[in-house]
Amino acid sequence: MTTRATAAEDLTREAAGDERAEGAAAQALGAIDVEAIRREFPALDQTVGDRPLVYLDSAATALKPRAVIDAVTEIYARDCANIHRGVHRLSQRATERFEGARDKVRALLNAPTSQEIVLVRGTTEAINLVAQSYARPRLGPGDEILVTELEHHANIVPWQIVCEQTGAELVVARMTDAGEVTADAVEAVLSPKTRLVALPHVSNALGTVLPVRRITELAKARGAAVLVDGAQAAPHMPVDVQELGCDFYAISGHKLYGPTGAGALFGRRELLDEMPPYQGGGEMIRTVTFEKTTYAPAPTKFEAGTPDIAGVVGVGAAIDFVREVGFDALAAHERDLMAYATEALSSVPGVEIVGTARDKRAVVSFLMDVAHPHDIGTIVDMEGVAIRTGHHCAQPIMRRFGVAATARASFGMYNNRADVDALVRALWRVREFLA
Ligand code: PMP
Secondary structure (H helix, E strand, C coil): CHHHHHHHHHHHHHHHHHHHHHHHHHHHCCCCCHHHHHHCCHHHCCEECCEECEECECCCCCCCCHHHHHHHHHHHHCCCCCCCCCCCHHHHHHHHHHHHHHHHHHHHHCCCCHHHEEEECCHHHHHHHHHHHHHHHHCCCCCEEEEECCCCHHHCHHHHHHHHHHCCEEEEECCCCCCCCCHHHHHHHCCCCEEEEEEECECCCCCEECCHHHHHHHHHHCCCEEEEECCCCCCCCCCCHHHHCCCEEEEEHHHHCCCCCCEEEEECHHHHHHCCCCCCCCCCEEEECCCCEEECCCCHHHCCCCCCHHHHHHHHHHHHHHHHHCHHHHHHHHHHHHHHHHHHHHCCCCEEEECCCCCECCEEEEEECCECHHHHHHHHHHCCEECEEECCCCHHHHHHCCCCCEEEEECCCCCCHHHHHHHHHHHHHHHHHHC
C-alpha cells in the first residue's frame, strides 16, 4: 500500500517538474496559459470537503468563465427587457445583444448567414426540431434514417419517434472494437432508401472523432441529408459547416463554457425555408387571424415564445472567450492532456481504457477491475475529483462493450497535468479501499 502511494507521489513530483518545463515551452510557442485561464473560472476556486476541486466532467457541462457570468448578470441587472418588439431602449439593447450572439454563433460555425442559425435550448432541442420539422413530413415506409453506434440518446430517440410516426426505419452503422465509426462502415449501410444520416462529430462517451466530411460526401452522393451532433466538437475544434458540407449542425452552449438552456441549430437556408414551424406561439408569426396564420421567415419561425435571452447572450460571451484563447492553442493543450492522461491512467493496475480510437478529443472512458464505475466515482469524489460515471446517455455504446457503465474523465481548457495526477492518486485510493 505504502509503495503504491509512494509511486503515485513520485509520479506527481515528476509531473510537476515536467509541467514546469512544459509550461515554459508552451509559453515560448504562444500556447495557452492555463494558470491565467484557471483564474477566470470562479468555480475552480473552491474546496470540496477539504480537497481543492479537480473538475474532470466538462463533457457533461463545462465550467463558466467570469466573462460569461458577467454577461448573464448584466442582462438581468441592466438590459432586462423582452426582445424584438420593444421600442424602448432597454429592449433595443437586449435585442442587439441577443442578435449579436446569433452572429457570434454564425461565425463560430462559419455558417453563410445568421438567418441559418436557429437559437434553441441546446443540441437535444435542435435535433428534435429537425426530426419533427424536416424528417417527419418527408419520410414514409421504405425510407431509412441512418445513425451510428456512437450516438448519444439525443441523436437516437428523436429519430425513433419519427420512425414510429412515419413508418421509416432506423439503420445503424457499426463501430470497431476501438470505438471508431469509419466511412466504410457508414457506406456499408447507406442505400438509396437512406433519406437522412445523423451522426456525432465527437462521441461524448468515448471521445472518438468521426470522419464527418467524408461521411457527408458519401451521404450526399446518395441524396441523403446530413445532421451532425456537434455538442462535443464545438468546445474543442474549429467547426466549418460549409467545409463539412452538412445540412444541419447542432450545438449546446453549456458544453462551450456558456450557460445551460441555450444552444443553436445551423440549418441550410433552402431547407429551413421549406420546413414548417416546430412550435407555434408568439414571435414566430407574420400575421394571425382566427382563420389563418402566416409565419415569419427562418430562423424566427422556429423561435416561438420568449427565449432564454440571458442564456443566449452568455453563449455569445462564451464564444468570444473561446475564440480569444484560440482553437489551435486549445487543441494542442488538450492533445497533450489526452496523451498524458491516457498513459497515466494506463499505469494504474487494473485500469482499462474503453475507446482507443486514433483520433480522440478530451474524453477518457475507463473501467477498473476492482470497482464498479459508481464506486470509483464516489471514492474519487472523496478526494475532490469530479468525474462522471454511468452510461453517459449512450447505452448502445455500453452494450457494445459489454458493460453497464464506465467512469469518464473529460477535459476543458482549464485542466492541467496536475488534475490528471490527482485523478491517478485517487484511483490508487480506490485500489486501496477495494482491492
Ligand atoms: N449529444 C452529445 C454528443 C452530447 O454529449 C450531449 C450532452 N451530453 C447531447 C447531445 C445533448 O445535449 P443537451 O443536453 O445540451 O441538449
